[in-house]
Amino acid sequence: MNCYKCGTKMEYINTDLPFKIQTNSIVIIKKLPVWQCVNCNEYLIEDGVMKKVDDLLANIDSKVEVEILSYAA
Ligand SMILES: [Zn+2]
Structure with a gap:
């Protein structure tokens, strides 16, 4: 798969990402x-x-306010 912005090859990795679900909740x-x-x-x-x-x-x-989850759990 190539990057839709710059065209460089993308790597499949595991990372930690924040998602904002409410004004004060991440x-x-x-x-x-x-x-x-x-x-x-x-x-x-x-x-x-x-x-x-x-x-x-x-x-x-x-x-x-802040909740930390594991995707794999
Ligand atoms: Zn890129």
């Missing part, structure tokens, strides 16, 4: 599998992975 998902560009650091999340992220975020108590 969820950090650890070990999330994403495609990342080695040149410009742009990343791409596959549809199947994004769906699981949506499921994880849907179960978060939005009163918590």
